[in-house]
Amino acid sequence: MSHTFAMKNPFVVDELRVADGPSVPITKILIADDNNTDRLLLKAILCQQGHEVFVAKDGHEAIEVFREMQPDLVLLDVLMPNVDGFEAAEKIRQLAGEAFIPIIFLTSLQSTDALVRCLDAGGDDFLPKPYNSVVLKAKLDAFIRMGEMHRTMQRQRDLIAIHNERLLREQEIAKRVFDKVAHSGCLNADNIRYLLSPIAIFNGDVALAGVSPAGNLMVLLGDFTGHGLDAAIGAMPLAQTFYSMLEKGFSLQDILREINEKLYDVLPVDVFCCAIVADIDFSNGVMQIWNGGLPDGVLYRSFDGKSIPLTSQHIPFGIRNTAHFDDSVATFEVQPDDRLFLWSDGIQEATNNQSEMFGEERLLKIFEKNTDPEQLFDEVNEAVAEFISDEAVSDDVSIVEVKIVAPIDFHADRPDFIGSNPAGPRDWSLKYELRPQTLSNFDPLPMLLYVLRQVPYLRNFGGQIFTVLTELYTNALEHGVLQLNSSLKNSTAGFDHYYQLREQRLLHLQDGTIGIQLDYKGTGNGGRLKVTIEDSGEGFDYKNLENGLSGDVPYAGRGINLMRSICHSIEYLGSGNVVCASFVWGDS
Amino acid sequence: MSISSSLSTDGQELQINIEGRFDFNVHSSFRRAYEEPGNEVGSYIVDMTAASYLDSSALGMLLLLRDYAGGDSASITIVHCNDDIKKIFAISNFEQLFDIK
Numbered sequence: 214m215s216h217t218f219a220m221k222n223p224f225v226v227d228e229l230r231v232a233d234g235p236s237v238p239i240t241k242i243l244i245a246d247d248n249n250t251d252r253l254l255l256k257a258i259l260c261q262q263g264h265e266v267f268v269a270k271d272g273h274e275a276i277e278v279f280r281e282m283q284p285d286l287v288l289l290d291v292l293m294p295n296v297d298g299f300e301a302a303e304k305i306r307q308l309a310g311e312a313f314i315p316i317i318f319l320t321s322l323q324s325t326d327a328l329v330r331c332l333d334a335g336g337d338d339f340l341p342k343p344y345n346s347v348v349l350k351a352k353l354d355a356f357i358r359m360g361e362m363h364r365t366m367q368r369q370r371d372l373i374a375i376h377n378e379r380l381l382r383e384q385e386i387a388k389r390v391f392d393k394v395a396h397s398g399c400l401n402a403d404n405i406r407y408l409l410s411p412i413a414i415f416n417g418d419v420a421l422a423g424v425s426p427a428g429n430l431m432v433l434l435g436d437f438t439g440h441g442l443d444a445a446i447g448a449m450p451l452a453q454t455f456y457s458m459l460e461k462g463f464s465l466q467d468i469l470r471e472i473n474e475k476l477y478d479v480l481p482v483d484v485f486c487c488a489i490v491a492d493i494d495f496s497n498g499v500m501q502i503w504n505g506g507l508p509d510g511v512l513y514r515s516f517d518g519k520s521i522p523l524t525s526q527h528i529p530f531g532i533r534n535t536a537h538f539d540d541s542v543a544t545f546e547v548q549p550d551d552r553l554f555l556w557s558d559g560i561q562e563a564t565n566n567q568s569e570m571f572g573e574e575r576l577l578k579i580f581e582k583n584t585d586p587e588q589l590f591d592e593v594n595e596a597v598a599e600f601i602s603d604e605a606v607s608d609d610v611s612i613v614e615v616k617i618v619a620p621i622d623f624h625a626d627r628p629d630f631i632g633s634n635p636a637g638p639r640d641w642s643l644k645y646e647l648r649p650q651t652l653s654n655f656d657p658l659p660m661l662l663y664v665l666r667q668v669p670y671l672r673n674f675g676g677q678i679f680t681v682l683t684e685l686y687t688n689a690l691e692h693g694v695l696q697l698n699s700s701l702k703n704s705t706a707g708f709d710h711y712y713q714l715r716e717q718r719l720l721h722l723q724d725g726t727i728g729i730q731l732d733y734k735g736t737g738n739g740g741r742l743k744v745t746i747e748d749s750g751e752g753f754d755y756k757n758l759e760n761g762l763s764g765d766v767p768y769a770g771r772g773i774n775l776m777r778s779i780c781h782s783i784e785y786l787g788s789g790n791v792v793c794a795s796f797v798w799g800d801s
Numbered sequence: 802m803s804i805s806s807s808l809s810t811d812g813q814e815l816q817i818n819i820e821g822r823f824d825f826n827v828h829s830s831f832r833r834a835y836e837e838p839g840n841e842v843g844s845y846i847v848d849m850t851a852a853s854y855l856d857s858s859a860l861g862m863l864l865l866l867r868d869y870a871g872g873d874s875a876s877i878t879i880v881h882c883n884d885d886i887k888k889i890f891a892i893s894n895f896e897q898l899f900d901i902k
Binding site: 532 | 857861864865893898
């Protein structure tokens with residue numbers, strides 16, 4: 214309702230039409246004169262000109278008639294019995310308040326002193342007796358036009374005030390919703406710091422952070438075109454897509470594609486969202502970055518103090534349809550105490566009072582000079598704040614820092630698992646075989662997670678089980694089907710090579726399968742879940758593993774220790790191409 | 802800041818010149834510049850010689866032009882960009898959408 218009202222603005226348009234239009238509305242005029250002849254003569258002239266005329270015989274009566282009839286214009290004789298013209302003028306001014314009521318004195322006095330006194334008493338003009346009807350008409354018409362203009366301005370001013378108040382109220386409500394949606398998730402985790410400073414009530418910047426069921430931290434910093442409500446409107450579908458897909462266990466690529474499609478569908482052509490998205494796997498020390506249209510982020514490496522730029526390689530979200538969307542990511546090796554910095558263009562474009570921009574160079578200098586990485590976040594913010602002059606914040610200044618920590622030190626709320634049936638399915642198994650065309654571009658894990666979620670127990674422990682499932686599936690795919698050797702990842706160059714190979718081999722995959730079997734049996738007070746994953750690869754010599762000789766080449770990257778800490782048992786079978794993990798709880 | 806435009810004699814090519822800051826304040830004049838000659842125009846040249854700066858709403862305006870000129874089949878060349886403007890196009894990877902020279 215209110216939106217229709219605000220957008221149509223019907224009143225303002227009508228007002229303008231009245232002011233500019235040809236038809237002169239009827240004007241109500243009060244004449245106060247104790248001289249009967251003069252009064253009647255004036256009344257006759259004015260009636261003839263089409264005005265509505267009221268008359269009074271003295272100042273006292275003039276005030277009474279004014280109060281009752283609210284005329285638009287007042288003609289006062291200066292010399293009248295009881296209350297004279299000057300006094301009546303003063304009183305009428307009071308009654309009129311802020312309304313514009315021209316008061317014109319009727320006088321046969323000629324002296325300058327007398328005329329000055331008329332004006333001092335609040336008169337707008339004077340009309341000499343005897344009346345000249347041409348002069349009279351010209352003066353009245355001029356005042357009537359002024360009165361109309363004045364009223365139009367006042368009504369518009371009042372309307373603007375009402376609209377403005379309404380807009381602020383609406384924005385306040387929208388802002389409360391926006392804040393819940395746009396700056397939510399686990400942004401308050403111990404290892405994340407962020408700052409979003411708005412230049413209006415709304416800014417176009419959005420920061421989101423959440424944990425996937427497998428325990429990865431996903432962070433998104435987005436900057437919508439423009440400022441204010443138009444910029445904030447896309448934040449809703451963005452945040453919703455991000456969180457709901459993250460919670461369901463979808464991969465970074467799936468989430469990127471879906472966000473792009475959503476924004477492409479809902480946003481107008483000229484509104485889009487520059488964004489940088491990071492997917493951090495603390496357990497394996499792998500970070501994936503997708504940057505579409507934001508300035509270089511920085512990965513600050515703790516071991517050598519180097520800053521690795523995270524450069525934009527894509528068109529922002531919401532510009533191209535799915536067929537043209539590029540979801541390829543850059544992969545980086547990360548270690549505890551490394552730091553990830555994401556910012557919108559507000560920092561580089563922050564402008565001082567000499568119209569200079571802060572720029573990338575100044576930003577990188579801060580990193581070069583820094584001696585204590587813990588201070589980097591504050592140093593950047595202080596430098597920008599010092600640089601800009603107060604009145605010239607030219608964009609939204611937003612910055613997010615994520616410190617890489619060991620998995621055990623990462624504390625953030627994981628999404629709750631919500632199942633609909635309290636008892637859940639009791640006794641079932643599922644077998645799922647993925648063939649090459651599926652393996653190359655489909656992630657089966659969200660679907661499996663969905664099945665697992667139906668079991669009530671997994672509402673609490675689903676995250677851990679999902680971590681194991683992800684780990685086992687990744688091993689089957691990368692080491693089994695794609696024949697990638699995890700020892701490659703021991704050097705930084707090899708690390709990049711590993712992920713390039715992975716992409717290439719997936720793209721050209723002709724042979725290979727992965728079979729996944731989930732077997733669940735629940736009792737009233739416990740349950741058992743068996744996950745068996747079999748790949749078509751050559752397997753590996755797992756006998757050494759059983760003898761405790763782990764740490765050597767083939768299974769170094771398999772995250773086995775992590776999984777052992779979670780599962781009841783983990784067992785390799787066949788040539789090492791089959792792995793079986795069991796989870797047991799309660800009295801089973 | 803102002804926008805001017807000129808149509809080639811055969812009416813096939815429209816050149817739009819940007820002067821000063823290319824931002825939201827020129828939104829309607831930029832739009833007028835490409836809408837007035839109508840749909841007969843085959844290709845567009847946006848000349849940035851005199852442009853000092855562009856912001857994200859200018860990128861949005863260019864997307865509107867691209868949409869008007871036929872989306873993926875649009876022929877739009879952006880010429881004479883200064884280094885700052887080139888950088889903005891590079892970050893947003895707009896060279897995938899426009900011919901930037």
